[in-house]
Amino acid sequence: MSPSGAGSLILILSAVLLLSSATITSAFNITILLGRYPGFEQFNQLLSRTQLAEEINRRRTITVLGLPNDRLATIMQMTEDVQKSILSLHIVLDYYDMIKFNKLAPASKTTLTTLYQSSGVANDKQGFIDVVHRRDGTIVFGSSMPGAPLVSALVNSVASQPFNISVLSVSQPIIAPGMDGSWVEPAAPPPPPKAAAPVPAVKEPPPPEAEEPVADEPTADAPAPSPADAPAPAPSPAADAPAEDEAGEDASDQDPEENKKKSAAVKQVVSGMTVGLVIGLASFLAGQ
Numbered sequence: 226m227s228p229s230g231a232g233s234l235i236l237i238l239s240a241v242l243l244l245s246s247a248t249i250t251s252a253f254n255i256t257i258l259l260g261r262y263p264g265f266e267q268f269n270q271l272l273s274r275t276q277l278a279e280e281i282n283r284r285r286t287i288t289v290l291g292l293p294n295d296r297l298a299t300i301m302q303m304t305e306d307v308q309k310s311i312l313s314l315h316i317v318l319d320y321y322d323m324i325k326f327n328k329l330a331p332a333s334k335t336t337l338t339t340l341y342q343s344s345g346v347a348n349d350k351q352g353f354i355d356v357v358h359r360r361d362g363t364i365v366f367g368s369s370m371p372g373a374p375l376v377s378a379l380v381n382s383v384a385s386q387p388f389n390i391s392v393l394s395v396s397q398p399i400i401a402p403g404m405d406g407s408w409v410e411p412a413a414p415p416p417p418p419k420a421a422a423p424v425p426a427v428k429e430p431p432p433p434e435a436e437e438p439v440a441d442e443p444t445a446d447a448p449a450p451s452p453a454d455a456p457a458p459a460p461s462p463a464a465d466a467p468a469e470d471e472a473g474e475d476a477s478d479q480d481p482e483e484n485k486k487k488s489a490a491v492k493q494v495v496s497g498m499t500v501g502l503v504i505g506l507a508s509f510l511a512g513q
């Protein structure tokens with residue numbers, strides 16, 4: 226064999242080795258897997274942004290309790306650190322699919338270890354979740370912390386590669402008391418974690434229509450919590466505001482002041498003002 230022939234053989238061999246080691250190290254790719262299922266785009270983005278996707282891909286045996294886009298509102302308002310903690314509580318370090326959950330003995334509680342437990346920052350039982358197969362057949366999850374409620378129901382299976390990765394859909398985020406900084410130490414009655422979820426940060430001081438133009442503050446507030454490169458999915462509130470602002474600015478050369486003057490003038494006319502004012506108004510209007 227010629228030297229160059231041997232060289233290419235070595236190249237080919239090492240290419241084969243590289244390829245096979247690549248397939249060995251990543252048995253699956255959660256980003257690609259979830260990407261096939263519409264409705265989980267935000268959850269998928271969160272997994273990537275918090276680097277949890279890489280952690281999932283490193284595992285051999287894992288279950289992801291996925292949250293559909295419309296169940297993430299509470300989490301989207303939190304800081305990325307808290308998001309990562311909460312999402313890692315949805316990653317179970319074992320393989321569970323629908324069949325396995327349904328085989329759990331009715332009304333008994335099973336404790337599952339999550340990725341949050343392996344993060345090293347979990348206190349008490351924060352890193353564990355309980356699952357209960359209720360007698361009515363529903364399967365519900367909650368934090369294993371004392372007093373924490375079973376808040377989240379298993380909805381259905383999204384994807385699975387037995388017995389390595391299972392992705393399931395659940396109805397609500399599972400949040401361990403204390404994860405979001407709202408909880409301090411045991412002894413206290415359980416905090417309000419779940420109940421207040423739906424519409425917390427909608428503090429809009431509804432200003433009367435008249436004063437709206439200088440509404441830069443709501444605009445600045447709205448996007449602040451989410452990173453600048455956040456995708457578009459939640460634009461509705463923010464997008465509306467700027468639109469109004471721009472419109473207001475464009476038309477502002479004339480509008481607010483002039484309109485006030487006009488209506489004031491009209492009122493005065495109606496209340497029987499002098500001809501001079503009428504003339505003044507006429508010339509004023511003509512001047513525009």
Ligand SMILES: *[C@@H]1O[C@H](CO)[C@@H](O)[C@H](O)[C@H]1NC(C)=O
Pocket residue numbers: 251254255256257279282
């Ligand atoms: C998984 O897929 C995403 C998107 O294609 C890619 O960016 C990432 O590097 C992949 N991760 C692994 C471990 O292959």
Ligand SMILES: *[C@@H]1O[C@H](CO)[C@@H](O)[C@H](O)[C@H]1NC(C)=O
Pocket residue numbers: 252285286388389
């Ligand atoms: C799937 O999991 C089993 C045991 O958990 C492991 O031995 C196997 O290597 C995994 N398969 C892949 C493709 O990683």
